[in-house]
Amino acid sequence: MYSIVMDLGEKISILAGAAKFDASCASSGSTGRGAAFGLAKPAGVCHSWTEDGRCVSLLKVLFSNTCRFDCAYCVNRASADIKRTSFTVDELVELTLQFYRRNYIEGLFLSSGIFADPDMVMEKLIETAKKLRTEAGYGGYIHLKIIPGTGEKLIRRAGLYADRLSANIELPTDRSLQTLAPQKSGKVILGAMEEVAGAGAQFEEDRRRIRFLPRGKTSAPVFAPAGQSTQIIVGASPEDDRQIISLSGALYRKFSLRRVYYSAFVPVGAPVRGGVSDPRLPDIPGPPLVREHRLYQADWLLRFYHFSPDEILDQSTPFLDPHLDPKTAWALKNLDQFPLELNAADYEALLRVPGIGAKSARRILEVRRSRSLSFDGLRRLGVVLKRARYFITLAGSFLDRPDDPRRIRRILSDSDGAGLQIPLFEF
Numbered sequence: 001m002y003s004i005v006m007d008l009g010e011k012i013s014i015l016a017g018a019a020k021f022d023a024s025c026a027s028s029g030s031t032g033r034g035a036a037f038g039l040a041k042p043a044g045v046c047h048s049w050t051e052d053g054r055c056v057s058l059l060k061v062l063f064s065n066t067c068r069f070d071c072a073y074c075v076n077r078a079s080a081d082i083k084r085t086s087f088t089v090d091e092l093v094e095l096t097l098q099f100y101r102r103n104y105i106e107g108l109f110l111s112s113g114i115f116a117d118p119d120m121v122m123e124k125l126i127e128t129a130k131k132l133r134t135e136a137g138y139g140g141y142i143h144l145k146i147i148p149g150t151g152e153k154l155i156r157r158a159g160l161y162a163d164r165l166s167a168n169i170e171l172p173t174d175r176s177l178q179t180l181a182p183q184k185s186g187k188v189i190l191g192a193m194e195e196v197a198g199a200g201a202q203f204e205e206d207r208r209r210i211r212f213l214p215r216g217k218t219s220a221p222v223f224a225p226a227g228q229s230t231q232i233i234v235g236a237s238p239e240d241d242r243q244i245i246s247l248s249g250a251l252y253r254k255f256s257l258r259r260v261y262y263s264a265f266v267p268v269g270a271p272v273r274g275g276v277s278d279p280r281l282p283d284i285p286g287p288p289l290v291r292e293h294r295l296y297q298a299d300w301l302l303r304f305y306h307f308s309p310d311e312i313l314d315q316s317t318p319f320l321d322p323h324l325d326p327k328t329a330w331a332l333k334n335l336d337q338f339p340l341e342l343n344a345a346d347y348e349a350l351l352r353v354p355g356i357g358a359k360s361a362r363r364i365l366e367v368r369r370s371r372s373l374s375f376d377g378l379r380r381l382g383v384v385l386k387r388a389r390y391f392i393t394l395a396g397s398f399l400d401r402p403d404d405p406r407r408i409r410r411i412l413s414d415s416d417g418a419g420l421q422i423p424l425f426e427f
């Protein structure tokens with residue numbers, strides 16, 4: 001149903017609501033989980049976290065919620081009976097600018113339903129970003145979604161105005177994509193990621209080369225300096241955690257992705273026309289948030305603790321333990337590698353101890369150069385002794401012996417899935 005006259009406030013409310021299911025900017029709605037900031041924010045403003053854990057506010061909206069595609073898991077799918085609307089480029093530029101000038105936001109996350117040919121939709125997103133950058137004096141962050149099916153040239157142009165680009169892989173296998181999002185193609189999505197990675201590397205190379213050119217030729221354009229990310233929906237299709245983590249590992253390796261975001265499948269409210277739910281979707285009571293949380297922790301192991309996907313999960317254990325963080329689960333499965341003598345262990349071995357993160361591992365190495373370590377001192381270095389105590393020795397002394405994995409598991413289990421936030425902490 002299309003509205004001919006709709007005020008901007010109503011458009012924002014519709015197009016911000018329609019964007020909230022995209023997790024690929026690590027954001028939370030201002031009234032959603034993780035949003036304990038106590039500030040009343042205008043519609044569409046949500047919180048997001050930077051690589052270094054800083055919280056930023058983003059205007060997260062769709063250009064349009066009209067879509068030709070019919071992805072079963074999406075509230076904006078063509079068959080959903082919802083109110084449709086679109087911004088104009090000028091409306092969106094003005095809105096972003098107003099929010100930015102009033103300090104409501106530090107950035108814009110812009111995606112869109114596919115209301116026309118993918119290139120035409122992408123053109124609108126690029127035009128918005130370009131106008132903000134080159135005409136409106138906007139200096140904030142911009143994250144643009146790559147519309148599935150966009151051509152190479154436009155992907156390259158998008159990276160000239162956006163800080164970050166993302167093409168959502170959505171589902172872990174092509175088979176599930178064909179079932180739930182038949183108009184999408186894994187090959188096309190991976191092709192877009194490859195294009196972004198290739199363009200990023202090429203622009204970086206150009207910038208390096210230009211440094212050696214004579215004066216006056218000293219600038220080369222920057223391409224999406226915050227890199228690319230993607231989103232995988234968890235629980236809408238039958239794949240296990242092992243398949244998801246293997247896919248993430250491959251995406252990080254092949255396309256230098258900065259982040260893979262995991263989005264627990266939300267049984268979408270709007271029924272297809274006629275009031276019937278989509279039979280292709282699982283009948284679950286609510287989003288699998290604990291599973292999403294454990295996947296984020298496993299992802300942390302891939303990115304910061306140098307684990308390979310096969311070490312985290314194998315054929316005999318295809319799902320992450322809902323009650324135990326994946327690093328502790330790994331340590332309990334590999335007790336022959338513990339206890340670790342902290343006075344002698346190298347950085348890689350330290351990283352594998354539950355309760356020792358990258359920062360505390362570096363501090364241990366630093367302190368070890370000038371003085372001996374003590375259990376009390378470890379606390380001051382950021383080691384979480386509650387977890388680490390079963391896995392370490394100092395000059396041969398134990399705090400607790402790793403002799404009974406079932407007892408350690410009982411003590412270190414969290415019954416509630418602990419936290420349910422994207423991890424920004426070391427574990």
Ligand code: SF4
Binds near residue numbers: 074
């Ligand atoms: S392409 Fe699919 S996921 Fe994207 S807006 Fe359209 S229906 Fe939703």
